[in-house]
Amino acid sequence: MNEQQAIQIDRYLSGEMSEEERSGFERAVEQSAELAAELSLQRDMEAAFREPEVEDLEEKLAMITGKTTKVRSIQTRPWRWIGLAASVAIAVGIALWMLLPFSQSLTAEELYAAHIDLPSSLEKNLAARSADPDSNEPENLVSQVLQEVDKLYQEGAYQGAAAVIADNREALLQSSPDTYYYLYGILSLQQSEIQSATEALSQVQSGVYGESADWYLTLARLRIEGKTDAVRSKFEQFTNYPNDHLVTAKKVLSSW
């Protein structure tokens, strides 16, 4: 499959071809098994991401059967669902909450504590950036700072990591403001400085950190503003399209 054919498939599926081009392309597909297989793959790929309900079912089944890296220990009913949701809460010392039924309405503080699952490493973002040759951001400084911050972050030296960011504030803001604000926001959350986190995360515009920043900002707002209609509406937005936080957003809403 050469790039020209890949472009043709993309234009065909996106409806960007003229009638004449379409007919020509369809004839080519009929004559080439390779092209037909590639077109079928691309079609199926698009269909796969238009099935949020199947994705949701698979996530739930994975949790029930314990076939997920996040939660492996399944207790007997009815504690199973409480156990799943509370695994995060245990980490932040809210053991008492485990005694409550899962469906019971929780306070804003309890909801925040149960669902604020901060990344254990910034490595994922580092990997994403290095694998992204089209990134617009100047790589050298940002990558160096990220690596240093990530090392400290993984060691739990959040204040040290914050200091590195502060030392490079001007340069980071100039080359990659989203990176600066995102890291600052996550580090603030790690140190329970919720107001600072809110201010920083709300500055993240979009791109690599957009969705994650929006998610953590929503949780931070829950902690600060409480269970307001505006905050609830933000969680509901996460349930409207496939994303990494869809299931957690639903859990938050089910205990609202």
Add this chain to the structure above:
Amino acid sequence: MKVSKIAAQDQQYLRGLQERDPQILTDIYDRFFPVFDRYICNRGGDEADAKDVFQDAMVVLFRKQQEKTFELTSSFGTFLVAVGKRIWLKKASRRVKRPEQPLHGIDIPQDAEIDEKLERTEQHRLFRDKLAQLGEDCKKVLRLFFMGTPMSEIATEMGYTSEGYARKRKFKCKQKLTKLIKSDPRFEEIRYQGR
């Protein structure tokens, strides 16, 4: 889905599956997983295989439920377990790289239909697993695109300078995703062929 005379318990299972109700899904797991586990562990598999097959069978049944013509002609459990047996037959055959052997004495639902749904389930899982490996930027662009968001809106949402750049970015990201999918051993295992 047609509603016929089925036991109240089975109706509850079907409704719970359709609505993806966690408690009913758990009830189904508690009641029927031991059957899967016993069956698969006695035929060369292990508990992890049984869990995979249980999940796949539930998704296949969920997909069948979406069809207007779907009608449960046996009990929920009988049907679910039969689907699971069919799935294990497929998976076990792939593992030993030999043609499927018929399962004598087992009432298996229409094989081709189950196979097609299993194939779709496995493909889609592979696609989603690979999407998760992309950078945040690519993931978001593709999700927006696959959900039918217009390119102009994607450009605005992502903070890109133009719709043209958004289009180029979407293409590059799709290329990366395709490459990841094709390099996964499961791609060959599913034996993807154009339909």
